Amino acid sequence: MGVTVLAYIFARRVTHSLEQLASTALKVSQGDLTAKSGIHDNDEIGLLAKSFDGMVERLKNNIDTLDTQVKQRTEELLETNARAQRMNAVGQLAGGLAHDFNNLLSVILGNLLLARDRYQQTAGLDDFLTPAIRASRRSADITQRLLAFSRRQPLQPVDVNVGQLMSETIALLRSSLPAQIALVYQNDSSPLPAHVDPSHLESALVNLALNARDAMPGGGALHFHTCQQHITAADGYDEPVTPGHYVEIGVCDRGTGFSEEALKLAFEPFFSTKSGTTNSGLGLSMVYGFVKQSNGYIRVSNQPDGGACITLLLPASHNPSPPQQHPLRDISHAQAILGGKLFLLVEDNADVRKVIRTQLMQLGLRVAEAPDADEALQLINTLPNLDGMVTDIMLSGSLDGRQLAARLHATKPQSVILLISGHYREAGLAEPHLIRFPLLHKPFDLHSLGQALWQAAQKEEQNHENQ
Template sequence: MYRLKPLNSRLSRQFFLLLLSILLATFVFIYLYSVPLIKQTVFEIERNASRTALNNVFELANRMYANVEDYRNQTLKSQQQQLKVAVSITESYLSAVLQAAEPQAQPRELALASAYELIRHFNYRNQDYIWIADHQGKLLSHPDPRFHGKNMHELVDETGHSIVTHLVQSAIRDGEGFYEYQWQRPTEAQALDKYSYVKNYPEWGLVIGAGVFLDDLEKEIQQRKERAISELRKALQEIKVAKTGYLFIFDAHNQMLIHPNANIDQTDIAELIKPLSQNKIVADLKRVADTGSELHYLWDKPNEPGNYVYEKLSLVRHLQGFDWYICSSVYLDELSSSSEKLSSRILSLAIITLLAALGLAYFFVNRITQPLEQLAQTARRVSSGDLSAKSGIQSADEVGVLAESFDGMVERLKNNINTLDTQVKQRTEELLATNARAQRMSAVGQLAGGLAHDFNNLLSIILGNLLLARDRYLGAEDLEELLNPAIRASKRGAEITHRLLSFACRQSLQTETIAIEQRIRETVELLRGSLPESIRLTYQANSPQTYIRVDLSLLENALVNLALNARDAMPQGGNLHFSTSILRVTQATLLALDEPVKSGDYVVIAISDTGSGFSEDAYQRAYEPFYTTKQNPTNSGLGLSMVYGFVKQSQGYIHIQSSPQGSEIRLLLPTASPETSTPSLPQAPINSAEIRQQLAGQLLLVVDDNADVRAVIRSQLLGLGVHVLEAADAEEALQLIQTLPNLDGLISDLMLPGHRDGKYIAAQLYQRRPQSLILLISGYSPEIDPEDRQSLDFPLLRKPFDQETLALALWRAAKGGEAHENRKTGVCD
């Protein structure tokens, strides 16, 4: 646990002020940006709630109207059936009367007259009756004495047509039918709408009709409508818009049907005046009906009657079926009250959050700056030569990882310094005992490669966390002063491990086919200006135009290293000679080189000088890393070992011939066809935005057995907008590949514990999804058989690397990348 201290240091105060400024700026921005929008949104929600409630009530009333109309139609159909039944019963009765009169020899007219009198006094339902007329329009049976037995030609309607005559003629023409006309009730003089069923009986010369007065039907419909209004009144009592808003209904005759105010409910509102404009409010409400527009006006409140200063909004829908106007009414200040209350709560919550964030910032500043100051003191002790210094910091955050990695690096550096010479001596003695120079160099190469691998992993963790710490706490000047020297030192360590990899034959090559004579001639011309005038430099080409496939930069570096070694061997001046020739090697050819030479055609590059030559010890240890006979403290002893590694990685051979009169170093490199071409690499993007856009949202699997390395790569990928999954070994990675169909790609270390390495995982993912983004990484590359084309299919990125380098490598891999056949990692045979 870290104990909180006052912010006494300059770094702590700057860091805290920076966080405080960021928090305040963020608070102000969020408040100014979001609160007005939230207020407006809540206001619109409340406003739309009024519209929604109105539409819901409109739909409810519309369904009620449909129900009333359905009831009207059903009632009319029922009446039609009853009317038919009444006429049918009358028909049956008359038929029975006539059949009964025949055996008794009773006159037909007398029997019918008796029947007519009986039918005349028959009624059903609401005093409805049956009437009978002959084909001349005379009413033979009717309950009203004003019409019974009378000829009805003179009773006409508004158009001047005889009502009864028209009904009789229509029945004779149609046989039967339903007809609507106006007629008086037996006890009333006013003509009412009547609906009758009339049927012609030609065998009797009669027309029989039965009818119903439509006002009886309308009374039932009106009762239905009254029940609908009652149901709507109950529904509207439950609806509230905002706090006191409500809905009301009035009809086309300005009669208020439903209103929560008892003083207005069921009254005539035609003369209600808006006090400000003196317009009739009912006219304005009808004007905006179904337009979607709101009516704005000033009105009073129930608790302040007569004070018409409160703005209201009303929406109106017209229900044509009932001819009703359904309206919503809400006070404007009530619509705003919810948004104001929400804004106040947001402000209170933001202030509380800001205060809590300031407390956390104070804790965070102490948490970060104290261990950094402690780490800086430890770094100063180490830089002064105290390799026993420890930071003593233990935490699970990035600073803790950085401190742990730093302590581990110092401890390993101390151990390596103490044991490296002993291990190299022991290993060299073992190799000399077996008299197998190639085996000894391979072992030393493996040792150097292994050390480079461990150091590259350490440097990946250290450099990655240093860069993350610098980027995360950007702006703290004192922090950058502490981190930048450590970053530069980490990059210097990476360069040294790269040289070790050159010796171990594990650096990445960018090969191309070149004309060797032209390149050596250019290199010789370049060297003329670098060598003293006392050294005579010459070049002789003993072969026609010959091509080889190598990494041009490493070839030039090797030639320059050999030339500078020759210069150091001739402090008083002398001759330095370059030459090239062609050599064909067969199985019968015996060459005294560092190892047996495979059959084939080779270019021999010879560099000879007239210097002091190699001593016996120097000759035996010439290719060993860090071995040098020079007294210059800046010399690393990696020059000739890098040449050796380059030659071996290019599938070539090297030989040293030395005498007191001078020495000659011969390089054998296999020839290549001039038609061989190198696919061009995708051009680098114009800026990092293109890379981030390409990679954003990708789901990548990171496979590395070192948890700290995975943590660094994860942080770098998250900074690029990439989603990350992790696996510690090949088995876990293969399981994730098989179970995750949405996996976009893979970043895997080449060397993994167990029998399966990163190449195998990449091949499995490629087999399942060829479009996947695949990138291999390594502190040093394991041996790859150059004849095995499958092992050369995926791009390789050397550790350590920063976020930008990783992003560029992923971008190239996504674009098609450098295939390993163009930048392959060679093998020391």
């Protein structure tokens, strides 16, 4: 009888403990990670309950840690998205302003240059014109940087050997930076082809080098590095990096580095830690805009042992760099090639059209004019001896400048065609079926126009020979 009673009590105790454990497990499965079994016995069931409670506690801690990490990452992504939206909004405003200012500067600079050429014998006049011309060029540089930041600068990307371009740029910098700044270049000796605009990449590198120079007034080492990267995941860039193959470019100095505020606002236009009236605060903003327009990524960071580092990721390509055209040193070559030819000038701003017409006539061209695409199309169809065209991209009428250029090329394949623009909208213009024509950015002077037309004529001649 006593044995039976003891067996009953033992069974009851075991059953009660198991029921407690089962009830706790049910609470945990329903999401209550604070539930405890309450069993503290030293037998096998007590050990099981202790292990179970410990497992639930670890699970709770892991979930709490994960929740904290998810919350932190979500806040970072929201901050990055808000920053990207703000930068895009500012970029749209800057791009629109740059377009309007470039047309105004085309009139101002063009007429100042024409006045200097026409009245160069007038004593004392050049003393007034030279500072005005210099200020106009400075203004044009600022609007160009605004266009770069707003991702609306006219890029002409090709497959570039970044290693070669870096070497050439660093050689240029050696002669222009102070002697107390030591330039160090490190690459992995492999081909580094990227699909970018080489002139704008060079300009971006020069801007980064000048920023580094200003951060090291007493001198120091300026390090450049390039390498190939296959990115699957990357942190710290301006936005999440799309997995793929990239060419990485790093520019690192031993200067003062970035403050916390500067790290957050580094890409903002007109933000600058430098003093002085010659600083526009657009250097790093221009680099940012160029990188984003090139479908790349940028990271700004401080080095652990002092100094700052700017890292660029640019999309890799698989083709070598095409040969570069030699610059035109004297417009007489353009005059010899283009003199006497009939060109159609299409520009909807009457003042800008007047300036460009005068420049074309100085190059020896005969000029027909059209204020919009519809009238230009009529002239293309009625002028049998038309040799070429200079047209703005943004036109009133049924066609834009690229489409108008394609019409002329289809009618007269040997025509010399040059596009001009003070603003560049990729949407609606980068149509894959349209032929790419040379593009000259406003405002420009006589030499730049002659250079662009000379290159356009050479390109057309090469195309004709290859047919």
